[in-house]
Amino acid sequence: MKSTAEFMNNAMKAGLTVPAFNVPYLPMVEPVIRAVVDQDSFGLIAVARLEWIKFEAQGPAAVMEEFKKWNEPENVRIHLDHVPVIDEDNLEVDYLSIIREAIDLGYQSVMVDGSRLDLEGNIEATRRVAEMAHAAGVPCEAELGAVMGHEAGPPPPYEELFESGMGFTDVEEAKRFVQQTNCDWLSVAIGSIHGAVSGALKDKKKVSARLNLDHLEKLHQATGIPLVLHGGSGVKQEYLLAAIKQGITKVNVGTEIRQTYESALRETGALSSAQDAVYDRTCWLLKDYFGLSGTRERVVGEAG
Ligand code: 13P
Secondary structure, eight states: OOOHHHHHHHHHHHTOOEEEEEOSBGGGHHHHHHHHHHTTOOEEEEEOHHHHHTSBOOOHHHHHHHHHHHOOTTTEEEEEEEEESBOTTSOBOOHHHHHHHHHHHTOSEEEEEOTTSOHHHHHHHHHHHHHHHHHTTOOEEEEESOOOOOSSSOOOOHHHHHHHTTTOOOHHHHHHHHHHHOOSEEEEOSSOOOOOOSTGGGGSOOOOOOOOHHHHHHHHHHHOSOEEESOOTTOOHHHHHHHHHTTEEEEEEOHHHHHHHHHHHHHHOOHHHHHHHHHHHHHHIIIIISOOTTOHHHHHOSOO
16 A cells, blocks of 8 residues: 555645644544545544543544544545644653554554654654654654644734744754654644644634745755644635645644534534534535645545
């Protein structure tokens, strides 16, 4: 079977992006896959550690089991999102064991998030994970810079964050980071923020983030590998589409479909209605937001 790394490279060359849909609730897997298939697109089903700690994804094994029930290998792959070395509550995580477990379960790409460490610590943790993942033929994503929002409590005022470039990925560091870690894809901080995951803030509408496209261009030139945009929900569309042309080859979307699922379930009490709402929202994202309908073959090739 062709690797997700190959699909990402195809997408980068074609100026397309691969959306990664986070599934904090297991019943979201089916409607997301159905939408990706119906839109003739390619995408990833993703789960981050915090989605089984703070939500109801249960764990990498449960998500894999659900994925296998609905898997359409010509359209979707499964990805392990954020496994932090230090988590959003500042606790140390046994990240190597979690990533090892996911690789053994058959996850087709993994992410280590050492962004709360200093540069050398992040390089060391990422290098170890990249080595382990590559030995199993699995690509490894890493993060450099600070894509905020997952921490408890309100994030800094957005305009202040954007104007100051707070936490933005440093260009020279990114170049060195990629060379020294051998990571395949790099999550960069260029203005997006993650949707909140704690307390009442998690139900709020996200700010409409902008992206610093000049900064992205420099990162793209310096690294030459597929770059990843986290916090994809609610980014202003004109910035998002321009960023995709400038090397953002994967966009993570969580809050947008999580809030859709949660509010439909609250309003109707019916799981099938919540699933239908996720299906509709995912179709809208693929077709109207990303403009990815009908692009599957350009990413996967003729016989994926
Ligand atoms: P949003 O929840 O803001 O879409 O971000 C998702 C994400 O980046 C998961 O890694």
